[in-house]
Amino acid sequence: MTEFELIERYFDWGEGIGDDCALIEVDAHQQLVATVDTLIEGVHFPKETNAHDIAYKALAVNLSDLSAMGATPLYFTLALTLPAMNEKWLQDFSCTLKTLAQTYNIRLVGGDTTKGALSITINATGVVKCQALMRSGAKVGDSIFVSNTIGDAALAWQQMQVQEIPSIDLLKQFNRPEPQVKLGQSLLGVANSCIDISDGLQQDLSHILTRSKVGATINVDALPLSNEVTQHINNTDDWCIALAGGDDYELCFTVSKAQLDSIQSIEKELGIVLTKIGMITNGQGLIIKGLNETCQSYRHF
Known part of the structure; x- marks a missing residue:
């Protein structure tokens, strides 16, 4: 269970x-x-x-x-x-x-x-003081966005498990993740759905899909990655570090076409990088283009 x-x-x-x-x-x-x-x-x-x-x-x-x-x-x-x-x-x-x-x-x-x-x-x-962001509001045709980069904390944890010393940047992402409070507030009335990425993008995005009763397609080449995570993937082909590593505490959210200009404005106002990684689709489940393996997100049991 x-x-x-x-x-x-x-x-x-x-x-x-x-x-x-x-x-x-x-x-x-x-x-x-x-x-x-x-x-x-x-x-x-x-x-x-x-x-x-x-x-x-x-x-x-x-x-x-x-x-x-x-x-x-x-x-x-x-x-x-x-x-x-x-x-x-x-x-x-x-x-x-x-x-x-x-x-x-x-x-x-x-x-x-x-x-x-x-x-x-x-x-x-x-x-x-209005309608809160929910996981259940994603609509077919929405664009899927992720804030900043993902996979850094998971790479730090992986390195610590084999007695390697992670870089200062990776350790900062693991020990001191920056909560995206201002971003969440800015997405009110703009995003149709939202979740924080604590258990890994694959699993957390799937929660949106389940609650919203929709499907999604994302592309691994579109994932926002730091230079260190990119190098790790180039050396190992380990996309699961970014898709299922967890501990990112970034936001994954979906936005209709009519609100895409608002996303650009939020990026500029907050000085944050918001990356489109895919689309919400008809049907159920998550399709990950470019992934040739099965990723297992963190589970307590």
Whole structure:
């Protein structure tokens, strides 16, 4: 049983599970969005990761979920499980967590502390003052876009598994992904659907297709890749690093032809690269042109 089959079988009670965040209607003009993520030592970050990077990523991945809904961050809670009381570690963790929270104007309002194996759980809430971005709105004929580059964090993780030292750029993408909060907000009323790429482009785009009941065709040659990921693929033909590696925390979204000019304006305004990688089609499933292998996205189970 996969993680998603587990959720569907035991916890989808017909109350709206299925997007990056839970959507709570406040009134006709405002929606609350809530998300929760847990990071566990040895699963989501190596044991030797410093407290600064752990704190940054723990909050950043939740901010990324909020961004996929177009939300403005409001507040978060922190559940911190520690193997021992280490004041230096706690000072470093707290300092970076506070700095990132202030950067995105999100407040820590409560939480819990327990003793055990190191894990960090953050529950973040934001607000959308119109209709939130959803996975279920993709339309046939939409163009599929991805922000910035993908595959960098996965390549860093792969290198660490074989005792290689990733470059500074790759480590930054792995330890300190930049949540695309401003992009998500800019896509409100522009994009038909959106998701953050945490489990890999192939799997996360497939969630859009399933929820929207459409198909898609993308081309590997169109994927936005850094020089290091490009070199890795040229040397190994390992396209799965970009398609299924995960940990990107970029946005994948779909846009109608009528809104393509708006995408160019958003690129210019935010100084961001938004790359068209394919189209939404009739039918079901994802067709990946140029891929000669089967990619397996990350699964917890």
